[in-house]
Amino acid sequence: MKKTIISTLLGSTLALSSGAAFAKDDIKIAVLMYGMKAEFVQLMQQAAYDHPLVKSGEVKITMYDGRYDALVQNNQAETAIRTNHDAIIINPMDFDANIDVVDMANDAGIPVIVTNARLNTDQMTAEVVSDxxxxxxxxxxxxxxxxxxxxxxxxxxxxxxxxxxxxxxxxxxxxxxxxxxxxxxxxxxxxxxxxxxxxxxxxxxxxxxxxxxxxxxxxxxxxxxxxxxxxxxxxxxxxxxxxxxxxxxxxxxxxxxxxxxxxxxxQDANGQMQGSIDVALRHIIGEQYKPTSKVWQQYADQLNWNNGLSKRYDIPWTVVNQQNVDKLLEVRK
CATH class of the missing domain: 3.40.50.2300 (Response regulator)
Structure with a gap:
């Protein structure tokens, strides 16, 4: 079934590249966050909903609260696979325990993107993180x-x-x-x-x-x-x-x-999450997909899209100081 979905999307890639609409439920991405209490995680959540194709309704996001429990996240991955999500993005709670999410997604033929935190494996589809x-x-x-x-x-x-x-x-x-x-x-x-x-x-x-x-x-x-x-x-x-x-x-x-x-x-929550969605979409749709978030232009001199095929994408850090803090605060308004 997954191959059928991908094949269908490959045939209609122009819908994404030209901006033409396609059915809301065509693409479903599960986002597994380790917990939702901290502001940084909330910024990542908001960034997911602000991704251009999520805002337009062309991509549907299912947001999971892992409640700071690696086992809960593993169970949520099982749910995402069972409910036919096309990709999983995980912000893992535990370096080792959440490797199960990668293993399960790979067994199901579903792309899995690790974001923000790291996992002690190289078997994920890609990582979109900061060092x-x-x-x-x-x-x-x-x-x-x-x-x-x-x-x-x-x-x-x-x-x-x-x-x-x-x-x-x-x-x-x-x-x-x-x-x-x-x-x-x-x-x-x-x-x-x-x-x-x-x-x-x-x-x-x-x-x-x-x-x-x-x-x-x-x-x-x-x-x-x-x-x-x-x-x-x-x-x-x-x-x-x-x-x-x-x-x-x-x-x-x-x-x-x-x-x-x-x-x-x-740490750029927006860059990590929207970059992860773009990479996930590249692996769902195929090489015709072109990233739609602004992160790739924002860090053009430091971040190479590489046709969405890099194993790891490092979103740059910004040292906050008196010279840039007002501009950064303005973005939060």
Whole structure:
């Protein structure tokens, strides 16, 4: 049946390239998000619905909330396959446990695109991600430069076992290792599960335990870094006494950058999701499909469409600073 669907779509590819309409339910893509609470994931969700062919009704998106449980995501993949979706896009919760989604999709002959986070396999159709090692390096490098490569830092980690925690941690360590040996000490590192509330609680405990000794706070995402800021301000201390960095470029973090409270390494939710949809459509429809999202023009000098056949697409990071933060905030309005 899948071959019949693809064959039919190949015969009507001009419907996409010319903008002519075709039946709403011709193409169905399942999007498996690890959870829907965080703003960054919500930005990805909105980006999916804003894709030109989704907005026009020519492509239907089914959005699944994985509820921060790898097993739930695996079960949702089974549902997507059983209900004849033409492709699966997964933002995986777990680096290893969600490999099952790739295996199931491959067995069913369905393209599977991994986005945002990574999986410990190369058997997916493609990945549309940002290099988390680089992201972790950029945020930690900023802190190392600001503290002059001397002092003590704490690291708020992502959920254990997720690719973000693993690879951003590798980037953090790489930046710290560029300082003279022993010049920078990591006083604490513990997961706050991407949560602002958990980040605040951890930071409150560390502030009490290491009074006056913490120079820098590395948050492997913005939410945890923002929680650390709340903890610092809650004690009556000033964030001016700390160098704080996070990753994602969520709206509150952009405002915090504007207020000189932290820096953020913006991860492009729109680029990752809309790029994933374009790659999925290329593998559903065939070589006649031309990408319709703007991501390929936005990063034309860094991102090569390659006829939709690359195994991995890296969406570039943007370091948020005083020069670009207003423009980035304007986009969120």
């Amino acid at each position: 988390d090692v680089e992201g972790g390096y950029l945020e930690a490098k900023f802190i190392m430069e600001q503290i002059g490569c001397k002092g003590n830092v704490v690291i708020l980690e992502g959920p254990k076992g997720g690719s973000g925690e693993i690879q951003r941690g590798q980037g953090n360590e790489k930046a710290i290792a560029e300082c003279p040996e022993g010049a920078v000490k990591v006083l604490e590192r513990k997961t706050a599960n991407w949560s602002r509330a958990e980040g605040m609680t951890l930071m409150e405990n560390w502030l009490m335990k290491h009074q006056g000794k913490i120079s820098g706070v590395i948050g492997q995402n913005d939410e945890m870094a923002l929680g650390a800021i709340e903890a610092i301000e809650g004690t009556g201390d000033s964030v001016d006494n700390y160098v704080i960095a996070g990753i994602d470029g969520v709206t509150d973090a952009l405002h915090a950058v504007k207020s000189d409270k932290m820096t953020s390494i913006l």
